[in-house]
Amino acid sequence: MEIMVETISCPKCGQSIDPSSGKCAHCGVNLALAAVLAEQKVRVSTGLLPDIHLSPEVLVPRLGDSLTEQGLLTPDELFQALSYQKKMADRGQPKLIGQALLELNIISREVLDQAITEQILQLQSALRAANTELENRVRERTVELExxxxxxxxxxxxxxxxxxxxxxxxxxxxxxxxxxxxxxxxxxxxxxxxxxxxxxxxxxxxxxxxxxxxxxxxxxxxxxQGSLDMRLIDTNLADIFYEVSSKASQKCEEKQIIYQEKISQNLPLVSADPQKLPWALLHLIDNAVKFTESGGRVQVGASLEHGFVKIYILDTGIGISKEHIREIFEPFHQVDGSSTRRYGGTGLGLAMSQQIITGHGSKIVVHSKVGEGSYFEFSLPIAEINQS
Ligand SMILES: Nc1ncnc2c1ncn2[C@@H]1O[C@H](COP(=O)(O)OP(=O)(O)OP(=O)(O)O)[C@@H](O)[C@H]1O
Ligand SMILES: [Mg+2]
CATH class of the missing domain: 1.10.287.130 (Signal transduction histidine kinase, dimerisation/phosphotransfer (DHp) domain)
Structure with a gap:
């Protein structure tokens, strides 16, 4: 009976190769490495493997392969060392391939050191090449981003x-x-x-x-456009709340919402813009009323805390989910931005209120729970006159 031996061709140049040789006689490619890359290509194209970028590990052949390739080791000797390695690993005494080769006296320490040094050099140059490629890509992306x-x-x-x-x-x-x-x-x-x-x-x-x-x-x-013209002066909050209160209670009354105020007596003067602060405050109250059903409650409070006057607006309305809280300060952003939405407005109020509060050196903090309500808070620095 005649046995058919299938000819194997080089994955790079396509010429027939000698299976026992480590290199292609025609194009000189490292067959072990070419085989790994060819296999990876097939696996990627068939969806068996994600496309892995060439890493130094892929670019540098393993020590055993490298020694065989350089003619310092025969395939039989490599097989012998690998078997010894496996045997020792099974006994719970794992060995590196270099150790196995030394212990079996297959190669000398000098030859091994030389081979390892070459590998390290190869690895370094592969790493350098990978780094250069990476730096080039970062540079390109930076330009694109700019x-x-x-x-x-x-x-x-x-x-x-x-x-x-x-x-x-x-x-x-x-x-x-x-x-x-x-x-x-x-x-x-x-x-x-x-x-x-x-x-x-x-x-x-x-x-x-x-x-x-x-x-x-x-x-x-x-x-x-950056022309937020803040006029921070010593301001009496009682005057501001007087102005805000009547408008807020009227809004609540129209919608049959309970309006409560918890404003501490004798608050110190704060450093604030007497025109813009009421605007922001009224806007936060406007939202509280808008997003609360009839029968609900809106509360406005102010108290002195750690040298700042803390002001809050609380409602028992629809609330805001965690993932939306960060977005609500974006201009034109509304949690329900659909054309069929229930609540009117353009989505500018909070963006502007935040700008005003930031202009006071403060920040609006929100806590909210869907279906339970929302709590908006900010603190104002007390006027220097109080401190002297
Ligand atoms: N108290 C609140 N309760 C529930 N959702 C709120 C509350 N305040 C703000 N939101 C959500 O944040 C979004 C943005 O608020 P913002 O005040 O900027 O816009 P608006 O009230 O929709 O429109 P505008 O203020 O321009 O009239 C609102 O559309 C709403 O989805
Ligand atoms: Mg609003």
Whole structure:
């Protein structure tokens, strides 16, 4: 019977090779290494293995293979050393291949040291090559990132300009509308029946909403262009709460929400902007009311703590999930941003409130639980006059 011996070809050049030789006679490639790489390629293309980048371990052949390749070891001797290694490992005395070769007197210490030194050199140069490749890639990515960042900054500027221009453009026609609504409402242009007057009231409300939205947009674009003009002066919080209280309690009453205040008496003066602070405070209360159902509760509190006045706004509303808390301060971000959402607004309020509170050298902290409610808190530094 004739036995068919299949010819094996080199994975690199495709020429037939001698299976007992470590190198391809035609292209000189290290067959052990080429075989590993070829196998890996097949496994990657068939989805058996993720694409592993060439590492120094892959690039440098193992010691036994390397010695065989250099003709310092025959395949039989390598086999003998590997068997000895396995036997010792089974006995619980694992040996490195070099140790096994020495103990079996297959090679001398000098030859082994020389081979290991060569391997280390090979490894070092492979590492250097891998590092250079990595550095080049990092450099390329850094350049790409810098381009992307510049482009992003340009787009951001465009967006801010756009918001600012559009808002200013909207103001003019709104002023005309407002003027005529007023004239109609005061019946300067002729008497109106009760239905027409009702219609005028609805138009007035819509006009007010549109007006405050445009003001918000203008403020926001000013803030985001870095022109948040803070005027920090010694401020009496009692005055601020007086202003905020009546508006807040009215909002709550309209929605049948219980409004509570826990403001300590005789709070010290704080360093604050008397115009912007009430705006931010009212906005936080506005959110608390908006996201709380009728029958719920909104509480505003202030107390002196560790040299700061802590102010908080608490509600028993819908709450915010952990993963959304970080996003709510992003401009235009709303937890429910869909067109069918239940709650109105543009998603600018918190971004602006945060900017104002940051302008006071503070930060808004939020604790919230979905279905239970939310708690927003910030602290204001007390005025220096209190400390002297
Ligand atoms: N007290 C709160 N309870 C539950 N969710 C809140 C509360 N405050 C803010 N949020 C969530 O954070 C989002 C962003 O708030 P933000 O005040 O910036 O926008 P808005 O209230 O939706 O719109 P705008 O304030 O511009 O009228 C809200 O849409 C809401 O999803
Ligand atoms: Mg809001």
């Amino acid at each position: 381009h992307a960042l510049t482009r992003l900054a340009e787009l951001n500027q465009l967006k801010s300009n756009f918001i600012s221009n559009v808002s200013h453009e909207l103001r003019t026609p709104l002023t005309h509308l407002r003027g005529y609504i007023e004239l109609l409402g005061e019946e300067v242009l002729g008497p109106l029946n009760s239905q027409q007057l009702d219609a005028i009231r609805v138009m007035e409300k819509a006009d007010n909403r549109l007006g405050s939205l445009i003001e918000d947009l203008i403020q926001f674009s000013a803030y985001s």
